[in-house]
Structures are given as C-alpha cells and as structure tokens.
Amino acid sequence: MTHKLLLLVCCIFLLAGTAAAETVPCDSDGDGTLTASELATAILDSLDARFMGGTVEVPSSDDLRDAAFVYEHWDGRALTITDSSGRETTLSRPLRKIAVFNSDTIEMMRSIGVESDRVVGVSKYTLEDPTYFPEYRGKANLGSTWAPDYEQAAAVRPDAVFLYATISQSSCDEIEETLSSIDPGIRFFRFDSYRPTAYADEVRTMGALLGKEEGAERFLAFHGSVMDTVAGRIASIPADERVSVYLENWDDYKSAGNGSGYDEKIGLAGGRNIFADTAVEYPAVDPEAVISRNPDVIVKIVGAGELVFGGYGDDDPAPFEEVTRAIEDRPVWDRIDAVRDGRVHVIHSDVIGGPEYFIGVAYMAKWFYPDLFPDLDPRAVHQQYLSEFQRLDYDLEEHGAFVYPV
Amino acid sequence: MMTDFGRQEYARLTEKRALFIAALILILAALVGVAVTLGSANLPVADSYLAILAGLFPEAVDLPDRMVESNAVGIVWGWRLHRVLFAIVAGFGLAIAGTVMQGVLRNPLASPFTLGIASAASCGASVAIILGAGFLSGYLVIGNAFLFAMLAAGAIYGMARLKGMGSETMILAGIALMYLFSAVTSFLQYLGTSEKVQEVVFWMFGSLDKSSWPKLGLVTVVVVAVVPLLLWRAWDLNALAEGDETAKSLGVPVERSMAGFMLAASLVTAVIICFTGTIGFIGLVAPHITRMVIGADHRTLIPASGLVGAVILLGADCLARTVIPGAIIPVGIMTAFLGIPFFVYLFMRRRDA
Amino acid sequence: MNPSVMTPRRAVGLCILIALLAAPATAASVERTLTSSGNDLTVTLTVTDITVGGIVETIPDGCTWAGTDHPENRTRVSGQHVAFAVVGEETVRYRMQGPAEAGEEIAGTWEDLQAGESGTVGSDGPRNPGEAAQTTAPGAPGFEWAAALAALVVLCVRRCGR
Numbered sequence: 066m067t068h069k070l071l072l073l074v075c076c077i078f079l080l081a082g083t084a085a086a087e088t089v090p091c092d093s094d095g096d097g098t099l100t101a102s103e104l105a106t107a108i109l110d111s112l113d114a115r116f117m118g119g120t121v122e123v124p125s126s127d128d129l130r131d132a133a134f135v136y137e138h139w140d141g142r143a144l145t146i147t148d149s150s151g152r153e154t155t156l157s158r159p160l161r162k163i164a165v166f167n168s169d170t171i172e173m174m175r176s177i178g179v180e181s182d183r184v185v186g187v188s189k190y191t192l193e194d195p196t197y198f199p200e201y202r203g204k205a206n207l208g209s210t211w212a213p214d215y216e217q218a219a220a221v222r223p224d225a226v227f228l229y230a231t232i233s234q235s236s237c238d239e240i241e242e243t244l245s246s247i248d249p250g251i252r253f254f255r256f257d258s259y260r261p262t263a264y265a266d267e268v269r270t271m272g273a274l275l276g277k278e279e280g281a282e283r284f285l286a287f288h289g290s291v292m293d294t295v296a297g298r299i300a301s302i303p304a305d306e307r308v309s310v311y312l313e314n315w316d317d318y319k320s321a322g323n324g325s326g327y328d329e330k331i332g333l334a335g336g337r338n339i340f341a342d343t344a345v346e347y348p349a350v351d352p353e354a355v356i357s358r359n360p361d362v363i364v365k366i367v368g369a370g371e372l373v374f375g376g377y378g379d380d381d382p383a384p385f386e387e388v389t390r391a392i393e394d395r396p397v398w399d400r401i402d403a404v405r406d407g408r409v410h411v412i413h414s415d416v417i418g419g420p421e422y423f424i425g426v427a428y429m430a431k432w433f434y435p436d437l438f439p440d441l442d443p444r445a446v447h448q449q450y451l452s453e454f455q456r457l458d459y460d461l462e463e464h465g466a467f468v469y470p471v
Numbered sequence: 472m473m474t475d476f477g478r479q480e481y482a483r484l485t486e487k488r489a490l491f492i493a494a495l496i497l498i499l500a501a502l503v504g505v506a507v508t509l510g511s512a513n514l515p516v517a518d519s520y521l522a523i524l525a526g527l528f529p530e531a532v533d534l535p536d537r538m539v540e541s542n543a544v545g546i547v548w549g550w551r552l553h554r555v556l557f558a559i560v561a562g563f564g565l566a567i568a569g570t571v572m573q574g575v576l577r578n579p580l581a582s583p584f585t586l587g588i589a590s591a592a593s594c595g596a597s598v599a600i601i602l603g604a605g606f607l608s609g610y611l612v613i614g615n616a617f618l619f620a621m622l623a624a625g626a627i628y629g630m631a632r633l634k635g636m637g638s639e640t641m642i643l644a645g646i647a648l649m650y651l652f653s654a655v656t657s658f659l660q661y662l663g664t665s666e667k668v669q670e671v672v673f674w675m676f677g678s679l680d681k682s683s684w685p686k687l688g689l690v691t692v693v694v695v696a697v698v699p700l701l702l703w704r705a706w707d708l709n710a711l712a713e714g715d716e717t718a719k720s721l722g723v724p725v726e727r728s729m730a731g732f733m734l735a736a737s738l739v740t741a742v743i744i745c746f747t748g749t750i751g752f753i754g755l756v757a758p759h760i761t762r763m764v765i766g767a768d769h770r771t772l773i774p775a776s777g778l779v780g781a782v783i784l785l786g787a788d789c790l791a792r793t794v795i796p797g798a799i800i801p802v803g804i805m806t807a808f809l810g811i812p813f814f815v816y817l818f819m820r821r822r823d824a
Numbered sequence: 825m826n827p828s829v830m831t832p833r834r835a836v837g838l839c840i841l842i843a844l845l846a847a848p849a850t851a852a853s854v855e856r857t858l859t860s861s862g863n864d865l866t867v868t869l870t871v872t873d874i875t876v877g878g879i880v881e882t883i884p885d886g887c888t889w890a891g892t893d894h895p896e897n898r899t900r901v902s903g904q905h906v907a908f909a910v911v912g913e914e915t916v917r918y919r920m921q922g923p924a925e926a927g928e929e930i931a932g933t934w935e936d937l938q939a940g941e942s943g944t945v946g947s948d949g950p951r952n953p954g955e956a957a958q959t960t961a962p963g964a965p966g967f968e969w970a971a972a973l974a975a976l977v978v979l980c981v982r983r984c985g986r
Binding site for chain 2: 206208211212213214215216217219220222232233235236239242243246247248345346347349369
C-alpha cells in the first residue's frame, strides 16, 4: 500500500499547479451556485486581462468555458448524475474528453447530438465499423472490455470513461480499478445503451450529463413516437389472442427464453414467445417442440455466427432469402402455421439488438399485426434514424440489407 | 585420487550453478529495464525510468512538463511496474510448482496442468462468469478459480490416500480430474451467451492484464512463505525423486512429504492462476531447462528454475506486448508458442541419446 | 490559446480544419450597426447564436465613451476598450461621442464560450471554429532512436575519418 501512498503524494505534487478543485468554476463566493453576475465578472476579468491590459487575476480559458457550460446547462450548480448501475456522481465541470468502451453508447450519444470531438478513445469494435462510425476513425483504440488497452486509455488523458452497466461487470470493475490507480481523477459512468427498459432514462441522463438536453428530448420524441404507438395499439389485444412467435437466432434451434432481450422485444411488439416459459436465457430447443407449439410467426435473426451477412456493410439480400427457404424446407415444418402462411421473417441483429432495437420492434409489430399498423413504415423510421439522428449519409434504398421480406 | 576428482567435479558444478543463477539474475534485471519501457502509450525510454524515480522520491524529482501531460508516473506506477513484477513472481511461482511436482511424481511431464489443477481453476472461473455464482462476492472469478484449484488438489490427495500415495495414482487421478473439469467447463460454455463464453475463453488464455499492487503483494507473500519451506525440505525431494523405497530407506516420511509438497505446489499455482488465468508451459519447461544446465539437485534446482520461469514469463510478456503493434496478446498464448520449439528441441535431442 | 497569435502553421492547420469540419447549421456571429445624430453615435451589436460569451470593442481615438444600456456588472470600460459579458442577451447597445465616420473604425472581437469559437465583430462566421486541433505528440524516442543515433554516429565517424 506504500506505493499507493507514494502515488497519491506524487499526484498531489503534480497537481499542485493545476488544482482540480471540486467546486463550480468561477463561483467566487463559493456558495455552490454560479450566478449570472459571477459568470459575467469572470468573463469581464478574462477579456480585461487579454485585450485591455488588465492585471486582475484571470480565470483560465478552460475554467471560463466550463463555467459557461455549467451556467447554461446545469443552472449554475454542480450536477449529480445517477448512471445505470445506480452510482451517483457529482460533477462541477463538464466532460470534455471521454473514453467510451461501449459502441452502443457512442451510437446513443450521436443520437442526442454529441460531437465526435468530445470522444478521445473508442473500443476496437467501433473502429472496426467505419461504415457506421466514419467520424471516429482516427480515435485511440481502447481494445475491448475483455482485453482493454490500458496504456492507450491512459495516454489519451480522459476525464471520464463510459463502460457497460450489466454486461461484463467484473471486467468493467477491473478497468475501473486499474485506470483509477493510473489516474485517480478519472470519473466512471456505466451505460448499457441497448436495454429497452432503461433506454429513455439513459438518453435523458446522457443529455443532462453532456449538455444535450434538447437533443435528448427530440430523440426521445422520435423513439416514443414508434414505441408508444406500438404499445398503444397492442394494448387492446387480449393475451390469448396475441400472435405466437418462434424466434431463432443465428444458430439453428437456438431460441430466446425467459428474461432474454429478444423475449422482451417480442413482448414489446405484441407477440407471445412460444418458449417464454423456458428458464434458460438462450435454450437450444427441440425442433419437434416448435412443431407442436405451432407458432403463427417465425422470426430468424442473422448477422453473427455462421450467418454473418447483411447489415450496413452488405447490400446483398440474397442470403436472407436462402435462410428463409432453408427454414421452410425443414422436415415437417410445413405443418407449422407460420410456414404455411408464409410468415417467416428474417431480420438482421443490427436493427433488433443495440440502440436500434425499436426499429426491430416496429418491424415485428408490423409483421405480427399488419392490419393494426398500416401507417407504420419501419424502413422510413430506420431512414429517419440514420439521416436525422445518426447524421449518416446512408440511403436504405441503395444500401444495406436488414429484413426479408422487404 | 577419486575423491579429489569428485570434489573437483563437485566444486566445478557448484561454480556452474552459482554462475547460472547470477546470469539469470542479470538477465532478469535487464529484462525489467526493457519491460518497463514497453507499452502502447509510447513513453520515451528516459521518461519511464524518470517516472520510477519520481514515484520513489517524489520530492527529489522535478518532472518535465511533457511527463505531467502524459501522466508517465501514473502509467508506470499504476500499470506497468506492478505488471512486470507480477510476471517475475508468477513465473517464479509457476516454475517452482512445476519443479516440485516433477520431483514428487518422478515424471518430467508433470506440471500444474497435467494434474487438473488448471482445468479446475478454469471451471471455477466459468462458473463465476457464466452462472454468476461464487464464494467471494465481489471477487467471484478469483475466489472460484482458487477454490476449485485447491479442490482439485484435495481430490487428488484424497484419491491417492484411498489407492496409495504412488506417483502413478496421482497422475491418473489428475488426468481424470482434468477431463472432468474440462467437460464441465464445456457444458457451461454451451449454456452461456456469446459474450460470457468469450469472457471465459479470454480468461483461459492467461494474461497479466489483471495484476495490481494488492494482488502482487498477496502472491509475493505466498511465494516468499513457501520457497524457504521447500528449500528446507529440498533434500527430501531429492530422495523422493529416486523412488519411494529409496526415500523410505533414507528416512523420508514418504506419504507426508508427498502430501506436503503437492499442497505447497498446488497452493502456489492456485494463488497465481486465480489472478492470471491459466498460463501454461512455465511449470513444464523451466524445470527441464534448468535441469539440463545444472542437474537435478533440488536445493539449487528449485530457486534456479524459479528464476528461469521468471525470465521466460517476463520475456514472453515483453514479446506479447510488442509483437503486434497496438494489441496485447495474452501472455498464455505467447508461452504456448514458446513452448513448442522447446519441445521440438527436446524431441530432436532425444534421438541423440 | 491566445486567438490573436496566428502563426503560419496554425493558420494552415485552421484552414484544413475549416475545410474538414461540417459547416455548423447556424454560424455564431456579432453584427454591428450604427446610427448617428450629430455627435452622438449609437452602436447596436446584434448577437446571433451566442448564449454565453464576451465582446471587446475598441473605440477609435477621438471618440469618447458615453454609456450603455447593458447591465453595469456586465460592462467594463478601460481606456479606449470596452468589454461586454453576454449572458443570454441578443443585443448590446452603447453610445459614443464622436464623428459619424469614426463608426467605421470601431474594431471588435467576440468569443462564444459554449462553442469555443471566436471571431471579429461584423465579419461572417467565426474565424477560429472549434477547439484548436490537438497537436500530435512528438515522436517518442526509444531504443530505435538510440540505435539510429548510433548508426548516424558510426556513419559520421566513417565520413569524418576519410
């Protein structure tokens, strides 16, 4: 433990000149609230010293910019944020250099309008997807949550690190512990950015944290317009009249059981998962069980495992059709209602997992109840998400393969 | 006279051993000097050394601005230094565990891995990662890995007590356990989601990324406590290596000694791999190399192979961090790659004998 | 960063930055309009898209300061300079005593503390958009550096020895 003490002494010695005070910047009376007049005085002092030959003690330009942010976005007070793991953090300055280990969080940040210059490091998965994250190409490579590159993470001198909240908790805890011992000043925030139940809260929390409250509300209005419409219309359907669904992921006969994300999303779209009673999260099911439970609709997910095709980087819809035929050709499966009625659908994991899950829910709702959602156009929703909120120049008419039948 | 010749030979051997150990210490020191400067933060060499000094004597050192900006002190003291020291202690521990096991079991292929201890630790880690169940809340993976490893050691001891404490019994029991725990691990991987399986696989690669000063302290304490005990009883190990009957006739309490040595070796292995994951080949290769140079007297074999293990692991870690720019290969993979040419060499050498 | 020091390297870097950055939807700016009646000049600064910022105006010689409507605790006069702190206002109005032509010679700079931009009063758009580009770290000398140096020394010795 002597080493930690030495490190602490070191840091105090080093930080002596740049005292990282925990008070709101430019708060001259120290009451914890930055008033307009305190801010004005700080601005005048700074302008005075730089342009008018003044000799007053000047707040640094960083202090001034931080003070402007706190005044504008946080009402002049320090902000207390509760992240998705329940941890409360109090900030008196905005975050300027963020290291983000979670690609889904980058996407969510982009939805609310956060510019890429505030992010100093991203995970290797973000860098491996230049089609979707072109403006993050030059950022430092932080590795992944399981194999983080601590030196890169330390070298970019972040003031905050964003990690997962419910996945890989032990790995995230280790990242926190190690980075804290390298630089005790780093703050840590846990955001999942893909779970439907926490989605709206996380968007709002991020909006407040990063000064993008308006962007957050605008995005939530868009997200809500889809999810609330779906929820509202399916609410009137009684439980026993709900469409029964068999969901299969990219591995044959691997379905989703109770408590899994896909099970939740089927429910959100108004369907009834025929394996919702299975305790295992991702059970390997018996094909005969599917036949005997006779689902009305079959949803097949592609995009990983051996079915790596489609998505944003691939324009070819042919493999989707092959997958559909393969399912329909399974022995005795032509007895299943879904196959007989031609209600076998294929969807790519990009639009049913992650922060785009609501697009997947829209597709599923339309597949389950086409009469209830004549005006719902999931592809238009997807396009609006990409163009307006992700600021990507990506035309779904020309590119990408996400669902079948289209 | 023959005794003079014997004494001369023995003196030469002792000198050789001393030189070998001294050379190893020097190589280790040089490796430490290099290892501390390696890393993707690209700190200048001088900065790394200055950072070490600054950490030890904060008042005396005046840091240049670029080092404050790059946080060189934080990177070196918070990340690099304890990792390098951990590599040394872990390599040392794994090597002496392997040496002891090879001596007790009289089998040059014995290692913590052939006895199922590593498979047990992997199984424990899988239980913690995939099922989220464990003994020490907050330290699920570490606690499980350690406990399952000691469980395996206990099982081997139990089975050996039942069937007689022979080396064959122990090896057979160990192999059975290895398969058992591997099967359970595979089953857990089948149940788990792809992220969790990936986590388990990463754990099993073996890496030094998870080291920290407290962990280093714990492992050092265990190794420092065990090594003197082993050295004190090293002569018994020499006797055991000759055979059970020979050892008995020399007055060595065979069953108790074997149990004690196996316990010590298992403890050191368990406490190391619960933090690092399964790093293989050190316990297998280091004793062989050392035996080839200085012979099989365990009084010097144990510390010397410990040093060889430290050099191998630290060297492998340096390679693992630099061979692919921007990526850190898990050190267990690197040691596996280093082990292969060694075995090829052994294989070729066999032909001559 | 002192925005008034424009080294050539910084200018090139900024031009590249300007070229690369997508143009902001609405550019922050401050426009100046003048009305005069006799010796009284009224200057109106119209602030667009700056929620928190500062403006410094330099009054030309021969003119004298005659007051402002801007709140007193947000105004500071020093010699021929006047500084305004802008916290939510959209117009800043002040008066000067002087000839009407002097109005053309008023110079001013503005700063947007939210966006980190600054510019000249009256011109279009910010002059220094965005934060200064991150300076790349100098190449870290390592063992390769020492080896290269050694090679150079050897080369040098050989050359000099000829």
